[in-house]
Amino acid sequence: MLTINLIREKKDFIIERLNVKNFKAEEIIERILALDSSRREIQSKTDNMQAEMNQISREIGILMKNGKKEEAEAAKAKTYSLKEEIKLLSDKIVPIDIDLKNEIVRLPNLPHESVAGGHGADDNVKVRQGGVIPQLSVTALPHWDLIKKNNIIDFDLGIKLTGAGFPVYLGKGAKLERALINFFLDEGSKAGYREVMPPIVVNEDSGFGTGQLPDKEGQMYHANLDNFYLIPTAEVPVTNIYRDVILNAEMLPLKNIAYTPCFRREAGSWGAHVRGLNRLHQFDKVEIVRIDHPDHSYESLTEMVNHVENLVSKLELPYRILKLCGGDMSFTSALTYDFEVWSAAQKRWLEVSSVSNFESFQANRLKCRFKEKGEKQTRLVHTLNGSALALPRIVAAILENNQTESGIKIPKVLIPYTGFDLIN
RNA sequence: GGAGAGAUGGCAGAGUGGUCGAAUGCGGCGGUCUCGAAAACCGUUGUUCGCCUUCCGGCGAACCGGGGGUUCGAAUCCCCCUCUCUCCGCCA
Numbered sequence: 454m455l456t457i458n459l460i461r462e463k464k465d466f467i468i469e470r471l472n473v474k475n476f477k478a479e480e481i482i483e484r485i486l487a488l489d490s491s492r493r494e495i496q497s498k499t500d501n502m503q504a505e506m507n508q509i510s511r512e513i514g515i516l517m518k519n520g521k522k523e524e525a526e527a528a529k530a531k532t533y534s535l536k537e538e539i540k541l542l543s544d545k546i547v548p549i550d551i552d553l554k555n556e557i558v559r560l561p562n563l564p565h566e567s568v569a570g571g572h573g574a575d576d577n578v579k580v581r582q583g584g585v586i587p588q589l590s591v592t593a594l595p596h597w598d599l600i601k602k603n604n605i606i607d608f609d610l611g612i613k614l615t616g617a618g619f620p621v622y623l624g625k626g627a628k629l630e631r632a633l634i635n636f637f638l639d640e641g642s643k644a645g646y647r648e649v650m651p652p653i654v655v656n657e658d659s660g661f662g663t664g665q666l667p668d669k670e671g672q673m674y675h676a677n678l679d680n681f682y683l684i685p686t687a688e689v690p691v692t693n694i695y696r697d698v699i700l701n702a703e704m705l706p707l708k709n710i711a712y713t714p715c716f717r718r719e720a721g722s723w724g725a726h727v728r729g730l731n732r733l734h735q736f737d738k739v740e741i742v743r744i745d746h747p748d749h750s751y752e753s754l755t756e757m758v759n760h761v762e763n764l765v766s767k768l769e770l771p772y773r774i775l776k777l778c779g780g781d782m783s784f785t786s787a788l789t790y791d792f793e794v795w796s797a798a799q800k801r802w803l804e805v806s807s808v809s810n811f812e813s814f815q816a817n818r819l820k821c822r823f824k825e826k827g828e829k830q831t832r833l834v835h836t837l838n839g840s841a842l843a844l845p846r847i848v849a850a851i852l853e854n855n856q857t858e859s860g861i862k863i864p865k866v867l868i869p870y871t872g873f874d875l876i877n
Numbered sequence: 878g879g880a881g882a883g884a885u886g887g888c889a890g891a892g893u894g895g896u897c898g899a900a901u902g903c904g905g906c907g908g909u910c911u912c913g914a915a916a917a918c919c920g921u922u923g924u925u926c927g928c929c930u931u932c933c934g935g936c937g938a939a940c941c942g943g944g945g946g947u948u949c950g951a952a953u954c955c956c957c958c959u960c961u962c963u964c965c966g967c968c969a
Binding site: 497499500513517518525531532535831 | 895896906907923924926927928936937938939949950
């Protein structure tokens, strides 16, 4: 959520920047500014009337104390019409506030100044590429066939238990999953992230805080009876730890890492490219979440990108890093780098991580602020997060890229975690 | 699920209709003392919004779990909701 101050002061700048996200902001902003100025006008008036009212009440209190009943009654008489006026005016503020918030919440975050325009994935900029793309034999199999052959994940069983997109990991498949989770968490700890195990269902306030609600309601599973949502990413509970919190500047940065299962309804997104592990309703992910000082958040973003790059390198996966164009960036993000790994049998890149700086956009929703030592004024923090990493597509790439005549080779760094070096 | 108690500032904890944004203690910050530190003492210490101000800041409004009501006036009275705790039941 953009701050009302910014909208008041930099209207044209906002319109120009949101244009990069292909978002036409002009009308919304005009409505916001109109609502904002009438709100301020009304508030000024009611504040003054209320001050008068408070003054009279105080006087009545003193009169009563001194036993001057008649004078008190006379003073009371003065309040009736004033009270009515205040009520009339302040009632007008309520719907204006609601409209105002509804409009502000519709504005996406401003893209960072370095973000270029564009309409979709084709306009993303490749930052760099690493690793070696393996040349597989003609008999090489896509991961869903390898999975079946080795009986390490059972999709049909998941359908029986729950439905499509809820796979059951078995034997070495389950162990590989657990190994990856532990590897990612350990790497995070080494990099100074605090490990967190949050709830995986959250309330409505948390959903609002990170920007899933109200708009992306359809993407989350909802437990109606309790009005809880299954988390689509650990970002939601972990970032919301800092909802309604005022931090001291010297506490920053706060670095957290969490493994959670993630749940996504993915309504309407099923098609040709979602076979096997490519897209699931439930999947495992390790997420890094940072709360940062605004002056250092872009250095942090770079540090996070390096961390994720280190992970895919250690797993010996060919990868590329993309800087997203305005049109492909999420509603809440100011700058996003996507990581993709090469899936050698499908012969395509799979997105495995998205590392973003949200600047103060989430912080404003969360009301997460900080204070510089000795200063009275609060400022909004910057929030950042990134997958480090999302598991299913990593598993898909490992299976496909590492297949040999004798079986699927486990990357060296994972062997201490799996306890085996081959799936066959 | 049944019965009861409660929700006050960073924390603890007073306050049951009238200058109460709220006593007191602890913590935090600043100072005195000290070579330095501790102790002691003094001072200070919430957030949001509006108006004014070049800065420092000033003035006003709101906030004692959330929402509504009574009243000239509500932390205090009434109603609804949420949450927490205790006991019982059930239970990984």
